[in-house]
Amino acid sequence: MAQIDLAIDIAGIRLKNPVLMASGTSGYGRELAQVMDISQVGGVILKSVTLEPKKGNAEPRICETTGGMLNSIGLENIGVDAFIDEVLPALVDLGTPVFASIAGETVRAYAKLASRLEAAGGLAGLEVNVSCPNVEKGGIQFGLETHATSAVVMAVHENCDLPMFVKLSSAVSEIARVADAAARAGAAGLSLINTVPGMAIDPVSRRPRLGAVTGGLSGPAIKPIALKAVWECYRATSLPVIGGGGIFDENDVIEFMLAGATAVSIGTSTFQDPGRAITIIDGLAAAIERAGADSPLRLVGAMKTI
């Protein structure tokens, strides 16, 4: 086997390999660092942070479903002040690039978060989670509407020079249009996809399995949905994509790259095996070779149409 270099550049950021930890599934990185060598992953996307601390949703917050899980954490987090004071300084210990994820209820909140985080330093980039209710516009999620998505992206772009990846939901009629709006508004890249809205009910107690009734579906169950989103957005924009949704092994990573992802994120699979990302990285060179390539970049968008 020829030596395959796994390093990639994405939106000007150099990563030692294309495998990132997905937002919200590896906390602030340090929890996972107790049980695996997190310095080996390409990067860590931290859980979404908001301006004020958030308590999140009523319990139960998670439930297993076929090939995945539902979660309704509700963006519980310590707020940006504590984040900057307590979390940021320790991130350098992780030994790998770190991306913050920001979430807000108003365009202004996103702008403020972005400028505060850039000023605080220590981050490789920002992920902008637009799957949040826009409280000034009747509570419909930013990411469901092209103009609301544009507004958020522009506001972040104006207030922050960190490379910005806009994280979209697939639960829209035409994701490529939202992606295009994000591109025009100044996004450096896309992160696809967030969880897919869903619910589950206990057939005996008749209660919803989540306290918030509905939640977001993640895990291998959604992989086909995520791949289609990546493929469509890759073709519709010229933005680099962090692809994810159900990645379980190195072959899944190849699938996402072929669909157009430059890097990938691993979420739910980490729960089944905290070391999964590292197993994937260990197997990636061989998988790239099986796909007939000699570097990860050669595979990006390289699906052969029949």
Add this chain to the structure above:
Amino acid sequence: MAQIDLAIDIAGIRLKNPVLMASGTSGYGRELAQVMDISQVGGVILKSVTLEPKKGNAEPRICETTGGMLNSIGLENIGVDAFIDEVLPALVDLGTPVFASIAGETVRAYAKLASRLEAAGGLAGLEVNVSCPNVEKGGIQFGLETHATSAVVMAVHENCDLPMFVKLSSAVSEIARVADAAARAGAAGLSLINTVPGMAIDPVSRRPRLGAVTGGLSGPAIKPIALKAVWECYRATSLPVIGGGGIFDENDVIEFMLAGATAVSIGTSTFQDPGRAITIIDGLAAAIERAGADSPLRLVGAMKTI
């Protein structure tokens, strides 16, 4: 165990039990009738029929995914003429109510299909598959837009008195709005959900696993998505719902009823076990009892919110 009567009325149609065979997964009923006693199911929804015969999509047309499968059959069917001549006369032999499913590329095609099928007779109702490209409007699916959905439903309503169930896709930003449009336009009920758009790629050959590149995801993987669609549409309209998407056992049926379905449809699970619908029916009375009810109707929409 008290004797529980499984019979239900839905949009004026009496079914001996609420378990239907989903469109496209049991063909014209007779294929399955060779290997199971199809007269025991509550009803059969035939595969979608179009005005002209359709050859369908390039192969491969199916591929397995975690907890489900993708298909891109592309509505292969013999066309409404042959359907009326060859299929309809034999349907009475199935011994259970039969629903035709219609699919078209123009509003007029739906109207014509509906009037021809009503005239031909022998059907308990119609399912209207609006997940088809609207060729007169740039190819965007009817079901993705409220006005296109309304137009189809109105046209069918004007041309046919059979109870009409509009089958929606969950891949829209707000399914409840589409459901509401269908209700206002004269739908007798809803059928939720059609397959979820997705794709898969072979990580070695780099080819898409489907000849049509993208296809529709079905099976247990999508159950949480389907349940949410049923719950939202049940609350947004007063229409009875045929719920389905990933139903595998009788507990899944209870979940769909609690979310608001009056009847359910079984698709992909039939592939794993052609007799699955009957196993489900056999277990349904006990499941209804475990949920603390004495009839299926008592469970419809009876989820307890915490």
Add this chain to the structure above:
Amino acid sequence: MADLLSLTRGALCECSLLAREESGAGVFLLEFAVEPGGGTPEAPSPGQFYQVRCGSGREHMLRRPLSAHGFALESGRQKVSFLVEAAGWGTEKLCSLAPGERVSMLGPLGRGFVLDGVGKALLIAGGIGVAPLFFLAREMERAGVAYDLLAGFNTGEKYYKPLDDLAGSVVACTEDGSLGTRGLVCDGMAGYLAGGYDAAYACGPEAMMSEAAGACEDAGIPCQVSLDSRMACGIGACRGCVRQGTDGSNLCVCSQGPVFDSRNVSWRK
């Protein structure tokens, strides 16, 4: 379409593994007994297949198609055997079953090979394609049809030894030359076809079947091929297994096939 349906004689049945033997590297001969209680399927004819549920749970929703490799009726009990190459989840699961373990099968399904009026036949097997052709060879012996069999394997380790016991003559080749001639099974087929055959039967990888079919057409010998396709229902209901016919029609592999006249098949590139 009525005639098609009359061919679908499959029944749903539970089968328990009687014996399992590694017949070649990664290839297993599995013998099952049809358990009473469920349906009573008819006896399979060579080329027919079963839809086998390879595991439990919801992760894998599709059954896997497997050609009948052998059949016996012993004191009223049906025994069906398969020759299976471990190629992925389902086949690996089957190949690691322990005797006594049960699986659900639906079959026999589809249309098998047609023997009518054939005096001398050439059988061409590529790799695991030997599974239905071995069964066909045995059937020809019973029916008094003369045959020769060409069998190609990647390597000698994959060779199926029971071929040695066949009455017909068997010519084996391997890609790596470790057994028999070095080369592909279709190499020099034109020469063989001069041997006075009135029919050919092929099963194996797509490229091999298409080459065999071409050689037969050139020689004017009708060739029946057993096509591969992913399947969902296995009974003609879902149209998932459809392949293209040369006349632009759709070939439903599970119900009209899996065996087709090679001239009707549009080959994949």
Add this chain to the structure above:
Amino acid sequence: MADLLSLTRGALCECSLLAREESGAGVFLLEFAVEPGGGTPEAPSPGQFYQVRCGSGREHMLRRPLSAHGFALESGRQKVSFLVEAAGWGTEKLCSLAPGERVSMLGPLGRGFVLDGVGKALLIAGGIGVAPLFFLAREMERAGVAYDLLAGFNTGEKYYKPLDDLAGSVVACTEDGSLGTRGLVCDGMAGYLAGGYDAAYACGPEAMMSEAAGACEDAGIPCQVSLDSRMACGIGACRGCVRQGTDGSNLCVCSQGPVFDSRNVSWRK
């Protein structure tokens, strides 16, 4: 938050089943050996738990939390035991493992019961809640803490016989009266609490723990409870296991718990 992290001493390790015994109807005592090669976890303290991967494949993405029920270090080899009630997919899968089969575990995790300064304790176990409390009782024996144990079961068939061997006195009751007193474990608890205990420890169904906690509060005795919650990460990263605290704060069951001072817990109705 730094102090929390210092409590997460879990390691990822492979364990193989040494022995499996049905200790009561549908309840199994499972003893595992930690295999060398993976991580070397610390010894668990009573109340700590492991995140156990109960099967392979992609159908079930979440591990299942199980309290340590016993621990031994024999010639350098860690042995961990669990008492498991078959309640669904994962626990059933574990309860039907054969000796020698392996599972992946992450642990020990969380904060266990605190013994500091306790002279005499009351342990209150409901059903499978006996799993960590039995381990605690053994630890108290080692540490010289006096204790009594109240144990309630649905029925005598679920009774855990090794309770008979404990040094402390055990009072058992069953809902159907088939063993011990008829009734719930908390019936008449106020009376027991007069017995001079300076701490109580409870584990069992939510309603039982909340009642036990109420009785202890009334009696002015601090009570530690081991909470149940569905978990994803098990290490404080996902916030999926969070429950409500009485002061409106969030209790992270996996990393701050599963053992909490009962006064901090807001009980589910």
